Amino acid sequence: MDFSILWTDFASLLLDGIVVGAIYALVSLGYTLVYGVLRLINFAHSEIFMLGTFASLGVALLLGFDGFGEPLGIVAFIGVFLLIALVAAIASGSAAMLLEVVAYRRLRRKNANRLSSLISAIGASLFLVELFRIMTDSKDWDFPRLLDKNVLLEFGTAYLTTDKLVVLVGAISLMIILDQIIQKTRLGRGIRAVSQDERTAILMGVNVDRVISFTFLIGGVLAGVGSAFYMLFYEATKFNVGFLLGISAFTAAVLGGIGNVRGALAGSFALGIIQQFSSAVLGYNWRDVVTFIILVLVLLFKPTGLLGEALQKARV
Amino acid sequence: MSTAQVTKKRFNLRDKFGDWWENATRTQRVIFRVVVIGFLYALPLLDNPVFGTTESDFASVLFYPMGMYAIMAIGLNIIVGKSGILDLGYVAFFAIGAYTHAIFSISFGFNLWVNIIFGMAFAMLAGVMLGIPALRLRGDYLAIITLGFGEIVRIVALNINVTGGAAGLAGVAAPPNIFGLEFRVDDAKPFYWLLLTLMLLVIWAYIRLIARRPGRAWEAIREDEDVAEFMGVATFKYKLWGFVLGGAVGGGVGAVYSSQVTSIVPELFTLQVSIMILACVVFGGMGNIWGVALGAALLGYFPEKLRFLSDTRILFFGVLMVLMMNVRPNGLIPRKKREKVYDKHSGQEVTR
Numbered sequence: 138m139d140f141s142i143l144w145t146d147f148a149s150l151l152l153d154g155i156v157v158g159a160i161y162a163l164v165s166l167g168y169t170l171v172y173g174v175l176r177l178i179n180f181a182h183s184e185i186f187m188l189g190t191f192a193s194l195g196v197a198l199l200l201g202f203d204g205f206g207e208p209l210g211i212v213a214f215i216g217v218f219l220l221i222a223l224v225a226a227i228a229s230g231s232a233a234m235l236l237e238v239v240a241y242r243r244l245r246r247k248n249a250n251r252l253s254s255l256i257s258a259i260g261a262s263l264f265l266v267e268l269f270r271i272m273t274d275s276k277d278w279d280f281p282r283l284l285d286k287n288v289l290l291e292f293g294t295a296y297l298t299t300d301k302l303v304v305l306v307g308a309i310s311l312m313i314i315l316d317q318i319i320q321k322t323r324l325g326r327g328i329r330a331v332s333q334d335e336r337t338a339i340l341m342g343v344n345v346d347r348v349i350s351f352t353f354l355i356g357g358v359l360a361g362v363g364s365a366f367y368m369l370f371y372e373a374t375k376f377n378v379g380f381l382l383g384i385s386a387f388t389a390a391v392l393g394g395i396g397n398v399r400g401a402l403a404g405s406f407a408l409g410i411i412q413q414f415s416s417a418v419l420g421y422n423w424r425d426v427v428t429f430i431i432l433v434l435v436l437l438f439k440p441t442g443l444l445g446e447a448l449q450k451a452r453v
Numbered sequence: 454m455s456t457a458q459v460t461k462k463r464f465n466l467r468d469k470f471g472d473w474w475e476n477a478t479r480t481q482r483v484i485f486r487v488v489v490i491g492f493l494y495a496l497p498l499l500d501n502p503v504f505g506t507t508e509s510d511f512a513s514v515l516f517y518p519m520g521m522y523a524i525m526a527i528g529l530n531i532i533v534g535k536s537g538i539l540d541l542g543y544v545a546f547f548a549i550g551a552y553t554h555a556i557f558s559i560s561f562g563f564n565l566w567v568n569i570i571f572g573m574a575f576a577m578l579a580g581v582m583l584g585i586p587a588l589r590l591r592g593d594y595l596a597i598i599t600l601g602f603g604e605i606v607r608i609v610a611l612n613i614n615v616t617g618g619a620a621g622l623a624g625v626a627a628p629p630n631i632f633g634l635e636f637r638v639d640d641a642k643p644f645y646w647l648l649l650t651l652m653l654l655v656i657w658a659y660i661r662l663i664a665r666r667p668g669r670a671w672e673a674i675r676e677d678e679d680v681a682e683f684m685g686v687a688t689f690k691y692k693l694w695g696f697v698l699g700g701a702v703g704g705g706v707g708a709v710y711s712s713q714v715t716s717i718v719p720e721l722f723t724l725q726v727s728i729m730i731l732a733c734v735v736f737g738g739m740g741n742i743w744g745v746a747l748g749a750a751l752l753g754y755f756p757e758k759l760r761f762l763s764d765t766r767i768l769f770f771g772v773l774m775v776l777m778m779n780v781r782p783n784g785l786i787p788r789k790k791r792e793k794v795y796d797k798h799s800g801q802e803v804t805r
Binding site for chain 2: 177178239240243244249251252253254255256257259260261262263264265267268271380384387422423425426429432433436437440
């Protein structure tokens, strides 16, 4: 173990942590929103993300990028990337809504116990992973490079490259839009109402089914866009990409206080940074062990997370 | 009992059998047991085109996946079905047992009989170490933590030297001969008989246990943990016992498994195994040991029998889990929901 790397590479680890955290944030919002309205961990959310990565890849391949051509100019890049993100968002969003109908709705109507919903979601997740494993031949799939990774700015050892900038700007603007949707729009108010008290929300005329569908849609869209950013940054995917990313995003949501939208953002950046620093010291192999240990410690000692639960009362 | 109502008789195979069993004489019961157990032991000898598997050796299929799934599902049933703890990391116990036998037989030359005990002991120890912090949580949080535990065990096995890392361990010792039975790699029959014997022991122990205080405590916890606590059930203690005993079964089976396959790698112990065993429990009927054992054996059997299922079996398991939860949440053979209660005045069977 070499602790000096923490000081020598401090700036670059911090920057990478923030970029990774931004991607986690988009996925962890899906967990936290669904937990808010359903009080359930959406186990299949990680597969919604995985589906998004393949949708992004599919668009890029259909547009004829094979990774050997010249990288795009900035305007062309923005157009192409917006298209990729849009398709990924549509694919993931509709998959998430379909998931809600297939795996959750009937059980919710029957007032089934939580174990049943959980097992149903695990089944759906297993199905999606296996479907993509068969469809993609269990191979690693590379994403063509769309943009030269030029260094824009240098802070000590940290190099702000174009892809990192795109991820940061895109993710942060999405977060602001989401925050506005939750705070300002009618459906956003519906989400908050159902999170606080489902029964009273029904009495007040909130259409709970619609709110829940909409919540899954938002979660799916965010995961879809997150998957497009993920592909831009990591440039590879595989059928099981969702599993560990899902665990990280979920840990981030718990770290920030599950059910709390701003908490999920804070937790994601914190977790991204912690992961970068711990991997630098312990080695990449132990990254997920560190994540799990953080998860266990948070659940045991501060189950309401860093920011507490703002949307509803704590339930553990 | 003011809300009690007289039940309508509905035809139900399980109840029919239950009634027959209750009214059966001692001799009838003994004969039934002997016939069933005798049939199970004779199964590998009854390899025929009708229910044998044509493409793989029927005895191997009986050992893995059928028998293996069944006994692990029985172990997981104690955790998920009986005490209502959703454990997504059951494979960890299995892995601990398998690595215990592998390491002890290679490094110290211990034989399987000793290592089954060690495997169970280490699995129980891991169960206590995980259970004491984790069982304070409930529901989905607990599920995530157990899932993490399963993954941690695999990642640790992948990254440390004593387990051989990604290459795993080869040359794990087969069990010593017993009663003239020779345990060879190319003959799965003795392994199946060994597994079946262990399974009967586990079932026997389980039945003795659930008839007594732990069984009632587990059921109370599963139905409503808060109420159970108020009624004076030491919920934490019994949950921990359920978790540890279920883990012990996994550990023991893991040792047997590694003695048959002779080489193990961390990739054998992925989350998928945990979820498959969970699917077996769910499919068979959570909480009913007969349903669970039968469901697990069937889920092991069909992909081997119907070849078109074998490549897509996991896909099929996923669909099955969603469908079972939506359509028949109590599984193939559900547990008895209510104990039969007889009304004081009318003497008729009532339900609460």
